[in-house]
Amino acid sequence: MKPPLLAWTILTANLIAGPVDFVREVRPILEKHCYSCHGPDKQKSGLRLDIKADALHGGDAHAPNIVSGKAAQSPLIQFISTDDEDTQMPPKGERLSKLEVDLLTRWINEGATWPDGVDTAKTVDKRDHWAFKPLPPQQGSLDSFIATKLAEKGLHLSPEADRRTLIRRLHLILHGLPPTPEEVEAFVADNDSKAYEKQVDRLLASPRYGERWARHWLDVIAFGETHGFEVNTPRPNAWPYRDYVIQAFNEDTPYPQFILEQLAGDTVGKDAATGFIVANAALLPGQIGKDEESKAKARQDELNDMVSVTGGAFLGLTLHCARCHDHKFDPVSQADYYGLQAIFSGVRHGERPLKSAETRKYEEENATLLPRLAKATHRLIQFEPVSSALQVMSLTSNDAQQPLRPPVHTHRNIDRFNPIPTQKLRFTVLATSENNRYEPCLDELEIYNTAGQNIALAGQGAKVTASPSWDSGKHRLIHLNDGQYGNDRSWISKTKGAGWVQVEFPKAESIEAIVWGRDRLDEFSDRLPIQYRVEISNAGGTWQLVASSQDRLPYPGPKARLSQPEPQDASKVSAWHEARGEVSALESKLNTAKTGPMVYAGRFEPAPPSFRLNRGDVTQPKEEVSPGAVSALGAPLNLDKNAPEQKRRIALAKWLADPANPLPARVLVNRLWQHHFGEGLVNTPNDFGRNGALPTHPELLSWLASEFIHSGWSIKHMQKLIVMSQTWRQSSAPHQDGLTADAQTQLLWRFPPRRLEAEALRDAMLTVAGTLDLKMGGPGYSAFAPNNNYVRVYDPKAEFGPADWRRMIYMTKVRVAQDSTFGSFDCPDAGQSQPKRPRSTTAIQALSLFNSSFVNQQAEILATRLQGDAGKTPAQQIQRAFALTTQRQPSTDEVRVCESLIRDHGLPALCRVLLNANEFLFVP
Template identity: 30%
Template sequence: MFNSDCFFRSRLLWIGAGFSALLLAATVGCNNKNGSAESMPDVVSYNFNIRPILSDKCFACHGPDANKRQAHLRLDIAESAYAPLTETKGAYAIVPGKPEQSELFKRISSQDPTYQMPTPESHLGLLNEHEVALFKKWIKQGAKYERHWAFIAPKKAPVPKVKDEKWPKNELDNFIMAKMEQKGLSPNEEADKERLLKRVSFDLTGLPPSIQMMDDFLNDKSPNAYEKVVDRLMQNTAYGEKMAQHWLDVARYSDSYGYQDDNIRSQWPWRDWVIHAFNENLPYDKFLTWQIAGDMLPDANKEQILATGFFRNHKYTEEGGVIPEEYRIEYILDKTKTYGKGIMGITIECAQCHDHKYDPFSQKDYYELFAFFNNTKEKGYEGDVSTSKPAKNPLMQITQEDRQKLLSFINYKDTNALTVSVMGELDTARKTYILKRGVYDAPSVEVQPTAVAAIMKYDTTKFQRNRLGLAEWTIDRNNPLTARVFVNQMWQEVFGRGLVKTTGDFGMQGELPSHPELLDWLAIDFMEHGWDIKRLMKQMVMSATYRQSTKTTDQKQGIDPENVYLSHGPRNRLTAEFVRDMVLSSSGLLVRTIGGPSVKPYQPKGLWEAASSGRGVLATYQQDHGDALYRRGMYTFIKLTVPPPSMIVFDASNRDQCEVKRLKTNTPLQALIMLNDPTVLEASRVLAQKLEAEPGSATDKINKAFRLIICRKATDAEMKILQSYYDDQLQEFKQKKLDAQKTLNVGEFHKNDRLEQNSLASLMKTISAIYNMEEAITKS
């Protein structure tokens, strides 16, 4: 029998799944680390073999932090490591080619606790035999230091040969399988058609497949059936919406200004452009150039200028009494951080107040980059909430004529003009200074606009000292970061984890790439094929790696608990917006209008008011009605001081700063949202109404609901449980132990009172149970 107790126990299993997985990973991973024998590389790399050990065991005392450095020894730079030791006369930390004369090797291999390094009192732990052997071989081979891997231009390695030549479907698979073979892993079989279709549909459109699409794919026996599905999904306008969702996080898009009164803004036409750009497959180099400097292009049109709204999405103050220059500087700091983290994948903001502690970025480097954005016309303060406009200067007006011609992708039915905040340059260049300790009113040395030399030289004979020059430097084929960072973000979107796990930090404190040759191959291939985003996405989802089933084994978990080496398919929870989209789409409630102003769906009463100053048009929450209640999650109004609660619970970005990677949590609140959110309950009722109005038995209707939500046919065991639950609920309603009218009285979508209410309420509760299956909100 399926009853409420069973259902709630299943919810607890879902909630606890994340903790259990972590516990298993910690236990198995530890056993694997202690028990496995690692192979010795032919050539020992400083970047990939030596530096990680130094960072873990040695840099605490002999690294870049001058305040903690001991014995005047730095092991992160060759000059210091090769130099005579100041506290051990006649000795050298490293003598290239001669490990037996190298103090570093002698100490890490020593068993004498008074001599060995790391010292016992440091609690850093001794190096194991493999690590000691790595150092010995590295020193024998010349102890060659290297520039940080991410600051070296990528090279396209030959596609590796693999033992199982039948498995790979494209070049990506060869790289993945080669690494699997090194680790003693083997790939899974291909996922069944139903689960594969669900996965790729969510990854390319953010929406579940229709039953018609499921049936078509199941019945298509042609060898290219899957490719036809992929092409069909990429032609769907929902593709642009799905792709734009990640970029809205990068661009910290919101519908309010953030500070104090947190008043309304009108940046949504920029969001419409992003969706349009992805659907039109605007090449990534142009996509970036327009957003960085579209206003500075020769004969720039309004679409190119609109794209620069990317840099104007940060918070703005409207509080009287502020110091305008302080906030103007804050706005430029935000632009600089967004460029660094979102586009270049570096933590450049760490150099705002002092030289970067780990990466080769000086404070001077930081303000030279800052200088590119310091010439904007925007002010730190334009007026308080009573006089402010929905867009801040510099702004662009979008007329009805614009929307009928060049900007036809903007969804706005009103004939009035729109205003959007965009970038605009001063006629006379504003001077930029290094700010002591990063303080706005403490200028010191004047600097000129220059990009970070440690990444790639900024040749002023080739690049102008303005944002257009910065854009050209950014997309230059020799820039080592731009393509790598983007393909890594897209890999993360598809597989749940980037090839570089620290998506926003490709610097020295970031994680090393799990598949460095694949990352470089993808980056160069991406540039060689015109920065074609759709082609990149198709490569990933067409790969055998992507198509694998998600099944795993104890052996695979023991070797690779986090599935870094992808020996089984990706299994990740839908992100917050797509949880909403799944519910609305499967129930038939989803309004598929593309773009337009943000909407305000159901929200707990009093939430905004509790965090509001009581001034401005956003002082109270004015819920929308009609079609606006059923728009995709990406169109939900984001007030920075009170982000949408149901989406925040599912780890959505709060959009107050650039984010390139979302957190993943499992909490009881997520279960409570799925059980009690008005949207989920209303969707359950509306889907029940539609099914009840169709001919057929209750079993037929439950089966169809299961397919719509879970995207596969239910097993006999699942149907037995659901049918039993439905029968139990029907008896409860008929016996008046439960109130059908009270159960059905949820949401504003019209109610069909002509249907038999007890069976309708029973079906609604059964559908709600299906929505609360863990599989419902998982790309399986």
């Protein structure tokens, strides 16, 4: 049959034509059919076809879309050729003709030649951005950078504020508390040229400083003391992280150390610090779903939060945007994102022991306990009869005729067999106590080689797998060989009465016994395996029985008190008692050493393999990725895929603290600037990328970052530098020239006044009323009435007492629930990171502040204080009230109006008015 005329024409043309010309033949096809979706204005699926580098790199889902020399394997050809309406391209409009498809096919098969310099557009270099550039050498001063910008607008710095304003401003910014009248008067009267600097040093050295500044960091990472979501159950042991942050600020922990402690505090004696990694909300196991896909999706969300918080807090980058594809604006690839996920792949939400100097002493002893316990257990094993599993050919007929062994025990069971080489052992449960009503449980599976070593331990490199298993805080597969005993560190099958676990050693071993129990602490007796098989994988890869429950006496029930029988050989009784006593003593020490307070700071497990996910879909894993960071920033991490979990977190912390990476220093000093002036030099503090705001003073920001590093990464040094500057010490009074040229005060021609945050408002009220409890640390107070519902209902308290009069940072932070009075003042609900609080003005705020029971209570107490401080004369009471709340004396007119108010409505009414006055509520 002759080919159709068109096909014959194409075939003939191909034979006589030269190589396909990209500019003359290929680009017109792409422009006609592809640019509308994959051109300069739109790049669906991340694919752009008008720029050589982007086109040959490919899109998000099928990269590379053009496989040079292999048209049949090129997704571009597949999509323009298929008849499948769901995948064909273009999805709408005119399809490519056969001649056009054949032309593109030839072009790719010929090598997809795309000459340089012919693109009509240029690829944007995502790395070419101010925030990613190296920090320049130090030049200039803080005030000089501000003055230069002001001069461009014909403006200049305002005069310095008066001393009463300055000391109030200092106290409110650095402490979040107003100064006492006595502190104000002493400062006003101090003629020392360094009086102001002495005030700064005193405030920075006070423990009140850390309580103020820790709150800002907790906002950044969305720290909360409940899990969030629908159930929103408490995390009663999350508060040690809050205390850690307070302490870190008070001690002026160098920033690289601050980073290291929060990512790997378990390596440097700061266990609570890793609460940073798990500060976000998280679903509980019962909220996830039982199928594996639902669990995998929930786990991906957890890891995404860890990467997102780390990226936002330390780098000021929206790393989570690279979860499904390369970042559209910043130099963060999808591979970078999953490399960062691999850093945290061994971190799980949950609690672990909060170590102290005392528990560390026990921990050092623990390092010797496990090997000693293994040796003692191996001695005890030698008194056990060999199992009569006849399938093992090396066993003798005499061995098989031994009396039945004791029944299964909840505490400790020993299955001994003749030494046999293997690299894998499997323990299969066939039936459990209580007629298979429950899933079987094992708290530890120990496997002994002939040298007396427990080679099943994860710390020795053994890996465990199992039939479908529970995955909760107490019951996890990794608990099977972690060297810890008891129900709280156990494995549970998901199958009632049955299940299996398998242990693989790093190399082949000659083994002779296993030791196992349902609960070594002997507190629980349910879920006990009473029928089981122990098998090893032989050289041929088949499973061979080495022990079973068939040669044991029948299980007598949970109430029977069982004990191991003494050896029948009298000469061995003494040695048996000695070995048994040593095992019991060592087990007791091991369990005692692991008790102690707990902290919600994450649990660390061996890191599983990590994979890049196609479009972020857990059901579409692509290539395996190594732990890594953002490849466009700093030096590469160069971590192996099998790098230990802890080493991964340490490496990331060091990468972040490397001065070669300019972002961490820039981001941190911008946060400091924001909380001193009310607005950062970059007003998107968690987004320094190309989609974020440009800095108002880029040179100043870089200078501050360089100074930060040069100072030894001292946060207090930077804060002193800021508050000592003329810029910060300016008057806040407005003038017309400034308002006309810069109404938002972005150029800082005056100090920008602003309302205090919720916490500072509440703390200031308690301070002037004389009720503030300065107790530091420990579990916080609650703003909500107690309840124990499954789904937590957080109803605000109706009354508050002395136990609730601590600083607001010590209020238990409930997610998505607010304090009834101060929650309306733009207080974050810990649902997500809030590095910059909005400042709204609403009727609810005014009504809450004027009518709340808390404010009225403190107004009554303040009135009582005034009577004690100033006596019964209204004029003296008014003077004292103004000194406490505004740090100044009232004018004659103010005294007259206040006396009238007291006369008509009483002294508490005056106190209530002053606690609602703008002068009290604002930083001057």
